[in-house]
Amino acid sequence: xxxxxxxxxxxxxxxxxxxxxxxxxxxxxxxxxxxxxxxxxxxxxxxxxxxxxxxxxxxxxxxxxxxxxxxxxxxxxxxxxxxxxxxxxxxxxxxxxxxxxxxxxxxxxxxxxxxxxxxxxxxxxxxxxxxxxxxxxxxxxxxxxxxxxxxxxxxxxxxxxxxxxxxxxxxxxxxxxxxxxxxxxxxxxxxxxxxxxxxxxxxxxxxxxxxxxxxxxxx
Ligand SMILES: Cc1cc2nc3c(=O)[nH]c(=O)nc-3n(C[C@H](O)[C@H](O)[C@H](O)COP(=O)(O)O)c2cc1C
Numbered sequence: 001x002x003x004x005x006x007x008x009x010x011x012x013x014x015x016x017x018x019x020x021x022x023x024x025x026x027x028x029x030x031x032x033x034x035x036x037x038x039x040x041x042x043x044x045x046x047x048x049x050x051x052x053x054x055x056x057x058x059x060x061x062x063x064x065x066x067x068x069x070x071x072x073x074x075x076x077x078x079x080x081x082x083x084x085x086x087x088x089x090x091x092x093x094x095x096x097x098x099x100x101x102x103x104x105x106x107x108x109x110x111x112x113x114x115x116x117x118x119x120x121x122x123x124x125x126x127x128x129x130x131x132x133x134x135x136x137x138x139x140x141x142x143x144x145x146x147x148x149x150x151x152x153x154x155x156x157x158x159x160x161x162x163x164x165x166x167x168x169x170x171x172x173x174x175x176x177x178x179x180x181x182x183x184x185x186x187x188x189x190x191x192x193x194x195x196x197x198x199x200x201x202x203x204x205x206x207x208x209x210x211x212x213x214x215x216x217x218x219x
Contacts, residue, residue: 013196015189021212022187022203023067029108029189033096045093046072046182048083048116056083062094063127069183070112071119073127076176078144090116090182100193107198109190114183124179136171137161188217 017025033041040061047057058080064071070092074080084090094110128136141156163169185205192198203214 009195011196013192013199015191015199015201015216017201017214022184022189022201022214023065025189025201026110026187027065029096029110030094032100032106033098033108036096036098036100038096038098041096044070044072045095046080047091047093048080049087049089050083051086056080063124063179066181069114069117069181071124071127071179071181073124073177073179075139075142075144076178077146081178084116084118084180088116089114090180092182104193106193107191109188111186111188111190112182112184113186115185117181117183119179119181121173124177125173127179128173128177133164133171137164139177140171140174187212 015025019025030041042062043059044062045057046060047055049055056079060072060074060080062070063073090113092110092112094108094112096106096108098106100106128139131139137157137160140160141153160171164171185207187203189201189203190198191200198218200217201214202217203212205212
């Protein structure tokens with residue numbers, strides 16, 4: 001208190017990075033997020049756009065990080081797959097908010113933009129194989145966006161689950177199961193904690209040299 005007035009804290013958060021690739025920074029931030037009690041550190045918001053310019057977004061899970069991009073899995077019959085068939089570009093937003101070891105309330109965001117490629121089944125068969133049974137069943141019975149009664153859905157579930165449970169049947173990867181890779185050409189990192197003003201590091205991939213350039217742009 002000074003002259004009866006509360007002194008409010010303020011300051012600047014700073015992203016320290018001296019590497020070459022934003023993927024190094026992404027991996028380091030993701031590791032920090034995994035080491036907290038965040039329930040789904042690999043959940044991200046994925047935005048797409050259709051040919052009429054109508055934009056939408058939904059949550060999906062990150063399935064794999066490749067040297068040039070981020071892999072997600074979905075259903076070929078979904079709205080996002082239809083959007084990507086019309087406009088093969090997307091944006092991803094990762095949000096990691098948590099209290100770190102030193103008691104600081106950390107806010108980190110990574111925004112990624114780029115072209116979205118459909119992968120070949122042999123490139124994501126391992127991802128399907130690694131899924132737990134309920135996820136494999138979900139991929140067989142859920143037609144994302146199709147209206148259905150609860151009874152129909154339950155009957156379909158039990159028809160698929162029964163042979164898995166009773167006879168140990170393996171569920172093959174269904175043909176509508178698909179994976180996409182967003183090949184990053186922009187990666188924007190935001191970092192703030194407690195009352196500090198956020199810092200941003202904006203990486204842009206040079207299309208000619210294929211090297212990343214970056215600058216602090218501040219929040
Ligand atoms: C935490 C969380 C994770 C999700 N992960 C996926 C995912 O990996 N793939 C997917 O297709 N849908 C996932 N969904 C469901 C999507 O958010 C969405 O409802 C569904 O994919 C249909 O989206 P669309 O109609 O825009 O294509 C997830 C939802 C939540 C809440």
